[in-house]
Amino acid sequence: MMRTFMLMAAMTAFVGVAGLMLAGEAGLFVALAIAFAFGMNFFAYWNSDKAVLRMHGARPVDQRTAPELWEMTASMARLAGMxxxxxxxxxxEQPNAFATGRNPExxxxAVTRGLLRNMTREEVAGVVAHELAHIKNRDTLTMTITATLAGAVSMLANFAIFFGGGRHRPLGMIGSIAMMILAPMAAAIVQMAISRVREYEADAEGAAICGNPDWLASALNRLAVLSGRIDNIAAERNPGTAHMFIVNPLHMQAVDSLFATHPPIEKRIAELRKMSGASGGLRPARQSSSGPWG
Known part of the structure; x- marks a missing residue:
């Protein structure tokens, strides 16, 4: 919680500084920028989970409608003490998954139909354990807030074009234009860096929750292949949610690693293999073409 509050304070201050640099002595603009940042934080805290689930057309399931998935998740949640x-x-049909919510309570x-159809039970367990780790570590709140405030900085940069400080801009017209471009980029880089770090930690914690690092490593190996072949239309329409998925759902070509929302899958698999103490290449478990979930 302390890390989350510090992140909120730092990102809010960043929004205020960006407003100051863009608008000069236009105190009202800066005040509005800070108020806007707090408002976005409040909205993100209470409503981000519902908004993201709606964006992707997620359908709730329970013990009656998805008994195997429910029982497996409940068992691992008990083991994780959450x-x-x-x-x-x-x-x-794209295999993928994400977690959301302001706290473990x-x-x-959310898992995709493609994940259930293309993964073994052990691989699904590894993926779900990874998402439970995000919830346990409160990564869902942290990543949602960074995404929201990164968007706030981008919106402020656009507003500055129309409501900036005119000739009183401290950086001058050219400097302000450069700031309009660089401020959103800086916020996005911070967002992506946080996301990449959290993925490594969730992999390690998830492996501990499911009890076998190879299950998650095998799932990542399969996801690396299948997610790149199958489109996720909702994710393409809402790219700001891409960092929440276990693997990047977007089909981007030649993206610089600085702007990647996820660490390389090969490195994630290598770290998991170190945890298992195994050697040699990863061989995913056999499965039927229809998958174990029907």
Whole structure:
């Protein structure tokens, strides 16, 4: 919680400084910028989970409608010493998953239909354990807030074009234009860097929750292949949510590593293999073409 509050304070200050640099002595603009940042924080804290689930058309399931998935998730949540999250299924064929929610008591795990159809039970367990780790470590709140405030900085840069400080801009017209470009880029880089660090930690914690690092490593190996072949239309329409998924759902070409929302899957698999103490290449478990979930 302390890390989250520090992040909120730092990102809010960044929004205020960006407003000051863009608008000069236009105190009202800076005040509005800070108020806007706090407002975005408040909205993100209470409503981000519902908004993200709606964006992706997630459908709630329970013990009756998805008994195997529910029982497996409940069992691992008990082992992790955390409440059972709400479960959702997204009707897309791209195998993927994400977690959302402001705290472990108000959290949700969403998995795609493609994940259930293409993964073994052990691989699904590894993926769900990874998402439970995000919830346990409160990464869902941290990543949502950074995404929201990164968007706030971008919006402020656009507003500055129309409501800036005119000739009183401290950086001059050219400097202000450069700031309008660089401020959103800086916020996005911070967002992506935080996301990459949290993925490594969730991999390690998830491996501990499910009890076998190879399950998650095998899932990542399969996801690396399948997610790149199958479109996720909802994610393409809402790219700001890409960092929340276990692997990048977007189909981008030649993206610089500085702007990547996820660490390289090969490195994530290598770290998991170190945890298992195994050697040699990763061989995912056999499965039927229809998958174990029907």
């Amino acid at each position: 409440p059972m999250p709400a479960l959702y299924i997204i009707e897309t 108000n959290a949700a795990v």
